Amino acid sequence: xxxxxxxxxxxxxxAVPVAASNALAQxxxxxxxxxxxxxxxxxxxxxxxxxxxxxxxERLVETDAQARPxxxxxxxxxxxxxxxxxxxxxxxxxxxxxxxxxxDVAYTIARVPTVVNSPGxxxxxxxPITGVEIVDAHTIRxxxxxxxxxxxxxxxxxxxxxxxxxxxxxxxxxxxGKNAIGTxxxxxxxxxxxxxxxxxxxxxxxxxKPAWQHITYRMITNDAAxxxxxxxxxxxxxxxVPTADIARLRADKGxxxxxxxxLRIIYLALxxxxxxxxxxxxxxxxxxxxxxxxxxxxxxQALSIAINRPAxxxxxxxxxxxxxxxxxxxxxxxxxxxxxxxxTDIAKAKALLAAAGFPNGLKITLHGSNDRxxxxxxxxxxxxxxxxxxxxxxxxxxxxxxSYAGHATKLEYSVFLQGWSISSGEASNPxxxxxxxxxxxxGRGTVNRGRYSNPALDSLIDKAVSTADDGAREALLIxxxxxxxxxxxxxxxxxxxxxxxxxxxxxxxPRADEETRAYDLRPAN
Amino acid sequence: MAVLEKPxxxxxxxxxxxxxFARIAGDFAQSPVAxxxxxxxxVIILLAVTASxxxxxxxxxxxxxxxxxxxxxxxSSSADGLxxxxxxxxxxxxxxxxxxxxxxxxxxxxxxxALVAGLVGTSLGLTAAYAGxxxxxxxxxxxxxxxxxxxxxxxxxxxxxxxxGVVNVMLALVIVEWASYARxxxxxxxxxRAREYIEAAECLALPKWRVVxxxxxxxxxxxxxxxxxIQVARAIALEATLSFLGLGVPITEPSLGLLIANGYQYMLxxxxxxxxxxxxxLLVTIMAINLVGDQxxxxxxxxxxx
Numbered sequence: 105x106x107x108x109x110x111x112x113x114x115x116x117x118x119a120v121p122v123a124a125s126n127a128l129a130q131x132x133x134x135x136x137x138x139x140x141x142x143x144x145x146x147x148x149x150x151x152x153x154x155x156x157x158x159x160x161x162e163r164l165v166e167t168d169a170q171a172r173p174x175x176x177x178x179x180x181x182x183x184x185x186x187x188x189x190x191x192x193x194x195x196x197x198x199x200x201x202x203x204x205x206x207x208d209v210a211y212t213i214a215r216v217p218t219v220v221n222s223p224g225x226x227x228x229x230x231x232p233i234t235g236v237e238i239v240d241a242h243t244i245r246x247x248x249x250x251x252x253x254x255x256x257x258x259x260x261x262x263x264x265x266x267x268x269x270x271x272x273x274x275x276x277x278x279x280x281g282k283n284a285i286g287t288x289x290x291x292x293x294x295x296x297x298x299x300x301x302x303x304x305x306x307x308x309x310x311x312x313k314p315a316w317q318h319i320t321y322r323m324i325t326n327d328a329a330x331x332x333x334x335x336x337x338x339x340x341x342x343x344x345v346p347t348a349d350i351a352r353l354r355a356d357k358g359x360x361x362x363x364x365x366x367l368r369i370i371y372l373a374l375x376x377x378x379x380x381x382x383x384x385x386x387x388x389x390x391x392x393x394x395x396x397x398x399x400x401x402x403x404x405q406a407l408s409i410a411i412n413r414p415a416x417x418x419x420x421x422x423x424x425x426x427x428x429x430x431x432x433x434x435x436x437x438x439x440x441x442x443x444x445x446x447x448t449d450i451a452k453a454k455a456l457l458a459a460a461g462f463p464n465g466l467k468i469t470l471h472g473s474n475d476r477x478x479x480x481x482x483x484x485x486x487x488x489x490x491x492x493x494x495x496x497x498x499x500x501x502x503x504x505x506x507s508y509a510g511h512a513t514k515l516e517y518s519v520f521l522q523g524w525s526i527s528s529g530e531a532s533n534p535x536x537x538x539x540x541x542x543x544x545x546x547g548r549g550t551v552n553r554g555r556y557s558n559p560a561l562d563s564l565i566d567k568a569v570s571t572a573d574d575g576a577r578e579a580l581l582i583x584x585x586x587x588x589x590x591x592x593x594x595x596x597x598x599x600x601x602x603x604x605x606x607x608x609x610x611x612x613x614p615r616a617d618e619e620t621r622a623y624d625l626r627p628a629n
Numbered sequence: 630m631a632v633l634e635k636p637x638x639x640x641x642x643x644x645x646x647x648x649x650f651a652r653i654a655g656d657f658a659q660s661p662v663a664x665x666x667x668x669x670x671x672v673i674i675l676l677a678v679t680a681s682x683x684x685x686x687x688x689x690x691x692x693x694x695x696x697x698x699x700x701x702x703x704x705s706s707s708a709d710g711l712x713x714x715x716x717x718x719x720x721x722x723x724x725x726x727x728x729x730x731x732x733x734x735x736x737x738x739x740x741x742x743a744l745v746a747g748l749v750g751t752s753l754g755l756t757a758a759y760a761g762x763x764x765x766x767x768x769x770x771x772x773x774x775x776x777x778x779x780x781x782x783x784x785x786x787x788x789x790x791x792x793x794g795v796v797n798v799m800l801a802l803v804i805v806e807w808a809s810y811a812r813x814x815x816x817x818x819x820x821x822r823a824r825e826y827i828e829a830a831e832c833l834a835l836p837k838w839r840v841v842x843x844x845x846x847x848x849x850x851x852x853x854x855x856x857x858x859i860q861v862a863r864a865i866a867l868e869a870t871l872s873f874l875g876l877g878v879p880i881t882e883p884s885l886g887l888l889i890a891n892g893y894q895y896m897l898x899x900x901x902x903x904x905x906x907x908x909x910x911l912l913v914t915i916m917a918i919n920l921v922g923d924q925x926x927x928x929x930x931x932x933x934x935x
Contacts, residue, residue: 331897352898412696419696420719474875481880485691485720488881492691500691500881507789 130317135324135333136620137344143295144278145263145286146216149224151525154263155343155619156321159303161263161286164191164209165256169624170435171367171529171616173256177204177264177287181256183572184245188235189255193242196310198266199291206244210236211267213246218272228547229258253572257528289314289623298323303622319622334359334605341612343620345603347422347478353605363603364614365426365433367526369534370477372470372487372595374398374407375518377555384469384518387462388497397466398518398554404592406456407519410494411487412448417598420482425598430585431526431534433599433616438531438581443589445596453494465495471512472521476505478600484521512553523600524551527617531581535565539593556593656928666920673914677733684726685711689882695721700895703902716902718891724902727888728910734884735914738795739865742802747857749803750810755849757811758818759841768811775808781870788876798877802864813856817849824848851929858922862915869911885911 138152145157166176178191196204213236217227232255235247248255265273269283277283284292289309293302303319322339324330327346333339335356345353345361353359375382375398382396397403413427426433429445457465468491472484481502488498503511512520526533541557542549548562549555561584568580589596606612606625613624647655657663676683686693698707698721706712707721715724757768775783787801821827822845830844869886871877873893878884883891885907892903 327894328897346894348894348898415696419699474880481875482719485880486696489691489694489696489720498691500879501793502875502880503793504875 131320132316132318132341132622132625133320133322133339134620134622134625135322135330135339135342137323137325137327137330137342139298139323139325140295140301140321141297142275142279143281143284143292143301144219144275145265146212146219146226147222147275147278149226149228149261151618154261155621156301157263157286158288158619159290159319159321159622160284160288160292161265162196162288163260163262164193164264165260167260167529167617169364169613169615171527172437173260176260177209178259186251186572187249188245188247190239190243190245193244194310195242196287197308198268198287199285199306199308200266200268201308202266202268203241204264204266204287205241206238207241207267208264209244210238211269212262212264215265215273216262219275221275226262229261232258251570251572253574253577254528254532254569257530261527290319314623315626316622321622334607337607340610341604341606341620341625343602343604343618345605347424347603350422350424350603358608360606360608360610360612361603362606362612362614363424363601364616366600366602366618367432367436367529367616368477368523368600368618369428369431369526370425370480370483370521370523370597370600371538372407372597373512373517373520373522373554374404374556374592374595375515375554376557376593377515382518383516384471386467388464388467388495390467397460397462400460401592402456402460403462403466404595406453406460406494407491407496408592408595409446409449409456410453410490410496411595411597412490413445413597415448415490416483416486420479420486421598421600424478424601424603426601428596428599430589430596431524431531431538432529436529436531438578438585440582440585440589443586448490450494457495465497467497467499468519469499469501470519470521471508471517472500472502473505473508474502476508477521477523480521480523483597515553515555520553522551522553522594525618529616530578531585532565532569532577535561535581535584535588536569539588540565554594556588556591558587558591558593561587561591561593653928657924660924660927663920663924666917666924669913669917670921673732673917674736676729677736680726680729680733684723684729686723686726688722688727688730691881697721700900700903702900715906716900718888718903719895720891722883724888724906727883728885728907731883731885731888731907732910732914734795734878734882735865735868735886735911738799738802738868738884739861742799742806742864743857743861745799746803746806746860747810747853750807751814751846751849751853753807754811754814754816755818755841755845758815758822759837759845765815769815772808772811775805776812780805780867784867784871785874785876788871793876793879795878795882798868798871801871802867805867806860806864809860810853810856813852814849817852818845821845821848855922855926855929858918858925862918862922865911865918866915885914 140152140156141148142153145161163176164178165173168174177194177196179194181189181191184190193206198204213230213233216230232248232252233246234249237245239245266285273283279295281292289306290303291306293304295301301321303321305314305317324333330342331346331349334342354361378396381392382398385397387393417425417427427445430440430443432439470484470488472480474481484500488500491498524534524538536548537551539552539556540548541562542552542555564584568577568584571577571580602614602618604612604614609628611626611628698717699719701713701717703714703716713723717723753768757765784801784805787804788797791797827844830840868877868884872884872886873890878887888907889904895903
């Protein structure tokens with residue numbers, strides 16, 4: 105009976121039902137919740153794309169599950185002088201058999217800025233590199249214009265491709281598979297946009313042998329359909345487990361959950377760029393205020409301490425997050441020890457508002473997306489409840505991300521929900537992107553949509569990113585983070601948890617950077 | 630004049646002293662199902678009108694909601710003693726109160742948009758039929774254009790451009806719906822246009838607007854009333870669809886469609902009540918309106934007269 109079911113199942117569906125004990129277990133299907141848009145590893149700095157690429161390609165510097173750097177295609181790296189890094193390269197070979205050498209690194213660094221029509225370029229990670237010197241086949245030197253201690257962190261974002269691809273390899277040739285040649289544990293076979301990617305084991309992989317012969321990497325973007333595929337056993341693993349289904353899956357003996365705190369911070373941005381009235385904050389009776397109340401620290405503090413973060417985490421996120429008062433989750437490089445969310449205090453929040461000159465409260469329209477971050481629309485509604493209790497009458501407006509993002513980028517909102525994935529795993533990234541004074545030319549404050557500006561903080565950030573010593577740099581980053589948070593530059597809410605579900609009989613290593621890697625999926629013994 | 634305005638289609642077989650309204654009421658009452666539908670509609674309207682008096686909670690007042698009461702099953706009690714007879718949604722909103730207030734929004738949007746669309750569509754349809762020529766061609770091609778797009782697509786595009794809100798939803802529904810009234814009105818008016826009483830009115834040199842609205846319109850009403858009831862039900866369903874897709878009413882003031890959407894993702898985890906009860910309310914409302922509409926069609930269509 106069981107065998108018949110399996111046989112019919114495999115006839116009906118290309119995906120073969122999986123069970124670890126089954127003889128067919130060499131074939132595994134993984135379902136991801138976000139569509140992969142391209143196989144070209146340098147096309148778009150988008151997590152769903154890099155997640156797939158991480159199965160096929162490798163970086164010089166890899167990161168462990170908690171985003172700490174570790175050797176990848178480079179076995180070691182060190183500073184030979186102030187501005188020059190020397191990297192020793194690993195003995196590895198590409199899927200087509202050609203050995204990996206320093207020439208491939210130079211080729212990749214040159215190729216990255218030339219990708220045509222890239223919606224989000226990886227050039228931000230190659231721009232600091234001003235010189236490339238091939239010492240021998242397995243040694244390369246990279247130089248930067250200034251002291252730049254973050255180079256290894258940047259290299260941890262760059263996938264290496266073989267120089268054999270020649271001049272100007274096109275994104276289309278990556279998607280067709282012609283150019284999709286990496287050194288990773290799995291070899292690219294085929295790509296059906298919006299549906300699936302087929303991968304085959306790379307038997308010549310330098311590391312531990314990959315566990316599965318064949319991987320089907322399916323895209324199931326509908327949350328309920330993905331959960332249903334997991335429950336029915338159609339797939340061995342899903343990512344982005346919907347929070348509403350976590351309790352149900354946890355109770356199912358046939359399913360295991362794997363979760364870790366992610367590097368994504370969910371926060372509220374506050375308009376501090378306008379001195380005069382800000383469009384969506386008025387007096388309690390709708391009267392236009394001459395001055396933007398969000399410029400007043402006491403108002404920002406009141407809004408922050410009115411929010412019951414544990415309640416949001418427990419009720420809205422169903423435990424799939426941790427309350428936060430800074431950028432990074434505990435355990436990260438430059439996490440500020442002891443900086444935890446303030447206890448919710450309605451009386452104190454009201455007193456702060458009164459001291460700021462608003463004893464009768466305020467009227468705020470809070471904006472959020474409704475399809476981008478986990479439970480985004482519910483989070484803003486819950487905050488609406490909490491603010492109404494301190495006398496801030498809150499209207500909540502949510503929109504699909506496609507239109508919301510446009511308005512937010514044009515700085516049309518006063519208070520609005522944002523998320524930021526700190527891919528580098530340390531605080532210089534959010535400090536420079538989210539709270540540094542906006543300066544497009546310097547690449548500072550590029551996502552600072554509240555236009556918070558604090559010269560003291562800016563100079564502290566400058567000092568931190570040009571400090572080579574890790575300990576000293578961490579101390580400066582901690583100091584800068586504390587300064588931004590004491591000033592309520594943004595209102596951090598929580599760090600999301602990333603959750604994967606596998607069938608029982610598998611183990612998985614959940615990653616903070618949201619990447620779904622078939623290599624980390626193994627049979628439990 | 631009074632004689633001229635009498636519907637010429639009044640069946641001769643009926644006793645002369647019975648007014649058209651009494652006849653319609655009598656015919657309508659012959660179907661117990663339709664009577665039941667009418668009773669349900671009256672009850673629903675009463676519930677919606679008195680929602681703020683009878684609902685245990687004001688579900689639109691964020692201060693009355695507590696997220697800690699979220700997703701409680703039917704019959705649970707809140708921390709401060711309120712019983713949630715139909716459970717709560719993820720924001721701690723009492724589902725019973727949410728449904729009562731949601732019915733109000735659904736009915737206002739449905740009836741309001743059907744009425745405005747009816748006024749606009751009927752006027753244009755009558756104008757087209759009476760004026761003829763280029764005016765007719767222009768109006769009717771616009772109708773064709775409008776009807777060739779799927780209603781939900783047009784409404785989605787309008788709301789994407791205008792943004793959310795009850796007024797915008799009504800506006801979108803009016804734009805989607807007016808064309809069916811225009812087409813029906815024109816069809817009926819073309820038939821009536823050739824009748825003698827219109828000719829007589831024209832011979833009296835009455836102003837054109839008067840011929841159209843005092844003489845032509847009353848005789849085109851029966852099919853329009855039928856279309857009207859069907860369109861109310863359709864508008865309610867369309868509003869629910871738009872809200873379900875996240876483009877309708879504001880999330881803090883949910884209509885039935887939005888209440889259903891809120892619970893949709895909890896269906897797999899067994900928290901059925903968040904979607905189920907508003908779904909039942911929507912179903913009953915639309916079914917009652919359709920039952921009444923069907924019977925009205927039978928009664929008002931002379932060809933189906935027994």
